[in-house]
Amino acid sequence: MxxxxxxxxxxxxxxxxxxxxxxxxxxxxxxxxxxxxxxxxxxxxxxxxxxxxxxxxxSRDELLTAAFTHHTAQTRAAIEALDVPDAAPEHQLQHIVEAYYARYEQMGPRLTVLLAQRDAPELDEQIRAIRRWRRTLLNSVVERAHLDGRLAVSATAALGLAYTLTSHAGWRTLLDTLDGDTAAAPRAATEALTSALFHQRPGA
The missing domain is CATH 1.10.10.60 (Homeodomain-like)
Structure with a gap:
């Protein structure tokens, strides 16, 4: 023992x-x-x-590759573990925004460094997998809203806007306009997406 x-x-x-x-x-x-x-x-x-x-x-190159793969795999695991609640599309979208923005904040400048790397096939595949998963999550919300007659724009436009605002680049751009207020960022993104994508419910 x-x-x-x-x-x-x-x-x-x-x-x-x-x-x-x-x-x-x-x-x-x-x-x-x-x-x-x-x-x-x-x-x-x-x-x-x-x-x-x-x-x-x-070697340094071996270490860099291992570090990139490690952190990207952690991000992928965190995102793929995201459980979207059985709720209205607006609330589902809010949940997704908050989860992604929390991960971006947690990673901080490290994620910026990761995404700036080039010529690293393993890293590129991990990043592509993360983006595919985000697209799948968002598409499920958009499709549900479309079937419910809640979309105020086309499904393609809705997915494109949601995908852009939930990206790391979208998060950073939003932070710039909010003077770095990480607490306000998910609220602002959710409000913008809800207003742009969905018809207002009667009496709302």
Missing amino acids: PRRYSMQTRRRASEEARTRIFDATLDALVASGGQQVTMQGIAERADVALRTLYNHFS
Whole structure:
């Protein structure tokens, strides 16, 4: 039993160290403005020995790829776990907006760095999968509103607008207009989408 406990403890410590290294990698990229970072700089930021870093990753490129994939996979898992409530389309859309904006806020500048990367096939596929999932979620809401006769615009226009406002770029643009008020952003996005996409209910 002590041996098994020791193995589990070492495995958990190793996973925590890798996560700390991944966080430090993206934070180093953010601090450098997306420019080149060194293994030494990442090791210092992660508070690990350079030798330890090389024990996990043989090169800077391998580390960058692993860090990108790790964080993008986390985002994908968080989004795919999103459970849209059985409610009116307006409320479903609000739920989706709030979930995505919360994730964008949580990731902060790290997500900007991730999305700015090029020539990383694994990362590109993860990002495409996240976008496909968001499109699927939004399309389900739009289709329901269309069937209920609630859409004030075409389904294509509704999906395009909802997709744009729930994107990371849409979130950042909205934040700029709101002076960085992250609490107001989801409310503003939901209000704009509800007003633009749906007919007002009688008596509303």
